[in-house]
Amino acid sequence: MDHRDRGNSQGRRRAGVTVTGNGSAAAAVDQVTVTLGVSVVRPDAGAAFQAAAHTATRVMAILADDGADSRSVRTADLTLGPQIEWRDNREFLMGYQAGQRLIVHLPGLAGLERMLTDVAVGGGEGVRIDSVALTPSNPESALREAREIAFADAMAKASHLAGLAGRLLGELSWIEERQGDGAQPISGSAGFRAAAKMPVATGDMALSASLTARWLFAESG
Template sequence: MIKMSQAVASAVLVSTGLFFAGLSGGAAFADSTPFAGPTPIAGSTPQAATEEGNRPQITVVGEGSVSATPDIMRLDTGVEVRRPTAGAAFSAARDAAAALTRALLAAGVAARDMRTDELTLAPEYRQYPTVSGYRATQGIEAIVRDIDNADEVVEAAAAAGEAVRLNGISFEVSDNRVPLRLARDIAFRDAQARATQYARLAGRGLGRVMEINEQTVTPPTPIAGFAAAVDRASISPGRQDVSVSVRVVYGLV
């Protein structure tokens, strides 16, 4: 599914003895004819003409968006233990993390797709400065490349021991080059359609492209959260949007 956002655009038209300014940005016209009318509205700036023949221009921003299906899942998990001494807490956390790692490996997660992303050891106080014990944690991030196996991986982690903590999941598109190319196509066509409309409204013809600037690229945004494994299909990656915004300057004829 392809989504295209609609932007409110306005135009700045400069011609002999006439100045018009819109209230919001999105499209701008410029003409090389010197301005001889009243003082422009404060805060507005006419589009500068190019050096090439000082020809009039129009500047528009096009937007394109493409939906993509995530193909990998990141599982944020780890262990947490409390013990009377710092050494005991740290040792217990390392043992629990090793058990969790073995469970993830057995569930199909590759060793290269796991990393330690947290390691803490801190005292806990009954009433400061009296220490009641020590808390140790070790976090593990696991990348699940087989989405169909996501439920089994989560279940394996949850069953690895009482110290295990499941902190959340996120989904990503591992290779966004294809949806980005499609989004750029849509954004450019959107810019061209807007420029054509504004040129027609101004009584002009649309000339060649003078300048192209890719303004923003929004890659697939990870969807954060956690779904408990209630059934065999409780975890779903859904869809994510890849978006592109492009600024295009056209000459007017």
């Protein structure tokens, strides 16, 4: 017996229908998080560390010049360690790797293409762009709309199934939201700009909602 239906008349589970509803709504992408990496290998640990520090300093200067303030940039991790290679079941020291990972959060998208291009072209040895995550800063409105669409979808399915069974829907017994990431890019748009810049498509993001609900059948008579 479903514990959510306990307490019904005579303690028995009343007949009903359980359905899943889905919905989605678009939210404008208006913020970005960029993950940058620096990785340098040298025969000597100190030399690797200094070279990585030089590149990281250069990258930070580029970010500042392109409008990222100091509170928008943070070091996620900093590494220094040996580079080992195995040959014929033997361990060989190939050198030392030093690196740093930077997280850059931008509240807007203006200048993003220029910043990425400047880092890639002028960042120096060992620089890389690990990821660019475009997200909406205010997804709540779109999520509410997605839930409303999902509930309407569930109710329409339940009504249809009840009709096929020759019954009418009664009260809503229970409802629960299904968990998921709820976000997918749906459309990108970027004009053709200077060829030297890496274009970034900044389309809307679809925020989705999914819920499962159970309606009891209306009691006859």
